[in-house]
Amino acid sequence: MGLKGAKVGIIGGSGRMGSWLGGLLEAQGAEVLRSGRSSGLSAREMVRQCRIVVVSVPIAATIPVIQDIGPLVPQDGLLMDLTSIKKPALDAMLRYSHSQVVGLHPLFGPAPESKGLSIVVCPGRGQEGLDWITGIFQKSGIRLVFLEPETHDRMMGIIQGVNHFATLALALCVKDSGFNMRELLDCSTPTFRQILDRIRAMLEQPSSLFGSLLMDNPFAEGSLQTYQQSCESLERIIRGGDRKAFQGLFESLDGFFNKEGETS
Amino acid sequence: MGLKGAKVGIIGGSGRMGSWLGGLLEAQGAEVLRSGRSSGLSAREMVRQCRIVVVSVPIAATIPVIQDIGPLVPQDGLLMDLTSIKKPALDAMLRYSHSQVVGLHPLFGPAPESKGLSIVVCPGRGQEGLDWITGIFQKSGIRLVFLEPETHDRMMGIIQGVNHFATLALALCVKDSGFNMRELLDCSTPTFRQILDRIRAMLEQPSSLFGSLLMDNPFAEGSLQTYQQSCESLERIIRGGDRKAFQGLFESLDGFFNKEGETS
Structure with a gap:
């Protein structure tokens, strides 16, 4: 049958x-x-x-x-x-x-x-x-x-986990900035407005969804560690005022996000 | 005259x-x-x-x-x-x-x-x-x-500084994830695709612009500290699997990003 x-x-x-x-x-x-x-x-x-x-x-x-x-x-x-x-x-x-x-x-x-x-x-x-x-x-x-399920979950640790984590952390930072929504909206740039829209869209969904993506995916924790390391590398460059290293970082990102896509 | x-x-x-x-x-x-x-x-x-x-x-x-x-x-x-x-x-x-x-x-x-x-x-x-x-x-x-110039720079420490920082850190984390662009594009969600577009738009501009926004704004460093604290709070909640705290965080963000906008 x-x-x-x-x-x-x-x-x-x-x-x-x-x-x-x-x-x-x-x-x-x-x-x-x-x-x-x-x-x-x-x-x-x-x-x-x-x-x-x-x-x-x-x-x-x-x-x-x-x-x-x-x-x-x-x-x-x-x-x-x-x-x-x-x-x-x-x-x-x-x-x-x-x-x-x-x-x-x-x-x-x-x-x-x-x-x-x-x-x-x-x-x-x-x-x-x-x-x-x-x-x-x-x-x-x-x-x-x-x-493969494991490959999927590893990818989603980045594509969903880290992505949502970074947005939530930014939302928390904006909330703790000491400015109110009115002031922030007045001074928004187009990319910041995009972030505000993204934050609002997240907050319309149940918190349990994002909690699960971050807590139930066995590979999310590893991805968050990679993100933390990325933040630390970037901060080190900024604190050190190392413009040459910052430019090098930009070029290596360009190689990954733009050049790699072109050749494949 | x-x-x-x-x-x-x-x-x-x-x-x-x-x-x-x-x-x-x-x-x-x-x-x-x-x-x-x-x-x-x-x-x-x-x-x-x-x-x-x-x-x-x-x-x-x-x-x-x-x-x-x-x-x-x-x-x-x-x-x-x-x-x-x-x-x-x-x-x-x-x-x-x-x-x-x-x-x-x-x-x-x-x-x-x-x-x-x-x-x-x-x-x-x-x-x-x-x-x-x-x-x-x-x-x-x-x-x-x-x-006031100082108020402006404090706000831009968040609106430009932290916003660009979070995007660059995510870009770095994606690059170091071990997946290539083809695999990542295949598995993109709509919000991740938005992030990829944002990263590409940044990389089309001179790195010196973002370097300056992060290194020459006297208030960017303080904002990056706030962001780091936000990341740490969020990580603590996730590592602890504290779904109640996660929900509370969501609600307080909703109060700031949605409710506050309504009443003002």
Whole structure:
């Protein structure tokens, strides 16, 4: 019995990413059930009716949910998750289920633009499930990025962890600067205004999301150490007034961010 | 003899901000001379022909240029500068000239959009010169932000100094992450892509500009200390896995960046 035509159950199907995936699957002809806060259906009840199950809950809840429903997914079924940290989720899905397993991480925010979407795919177990879900994404024009879970998490330690950390630290520094918002807005440069917009966008999302990206990703701590070292190198150059070293740093960054992109 | 109709000389008039101001003054009917690398006119020769003089050279060159040409500006003339650090420039203009003095800092980049431009005005000496230049800006639809030079520099220690510092430190950390640009681009989230764009935009400008903003602003060092403390507080919370403290931090930031803006 193939997965084509199998019912899909999304745990957290009324959340933002769960809704997005549910809509996409329905548009490709799948029958989708949703459990979640606003539905009357419990996750366990729903999973018993489905051969394909997607876990789309906050990062911190992902492992307990997998532990709970993983054993209920049939061996020829498919278990997937949508969280931003892949190694712990894959490990848990492989451990607590006998089904096929695929880990997914959509590389876009809660309000995806329709063009140029990418999704990270971490194959876990089974070929049919992998072919089914990647086929659906490809039909929807979504670009696939295949990665090992550990490589993914290492990258996200930088792309999400350090990036969010630097923005939050700057936000804290601005708050502690002694100036109020009115004064700061009056004197904003275009790049600072961009930072203020970015800070506001972060603060509109649940703090637990960023807390998880920084605390639950096993590679975030190492990335934060690299960031700390970068801050220290840069500070040393600035404190020493070493303009030649500062210029050298700029040139090496240019080599990485501009030149490397050109040749590859 | 009023300033209206007086010749304006811009030192560094072929540079980006000098060109912008020259064009704006000409559009308002002023006669503008320019000295600079590509003009045959030396700064001293030009200043001798002008009653209004604008210094628009890199920050590190500003004080020496003011020292050189300040004494040549007539007492009823007007000396101005366009640099991003105001206290040292104002101090030098007041010290080396007997003319009227106004410090200016356009709060926009080298390619100003036509709408919503703001400029910081630091009055130095004389009312007529101040009225003349602010009148021209107002006629051009530019919003004026009056500030003490020291207050301006303190704010720019954050708005430019820490902001650029955090971006450069992140750039350095990304470069040292062990991933290449191709891999990073493949896995970029929208906010990370924004950061990459910002880094590339910085690297297109001369490193000396950012070096000066971080090394020549007397208040940048204090701001960098505040940033370091912010990084340390945040790291402590993350290392300790203190999700309650993390949430509290988020809420206090929300109070500052969102709530305060609403009530003012």
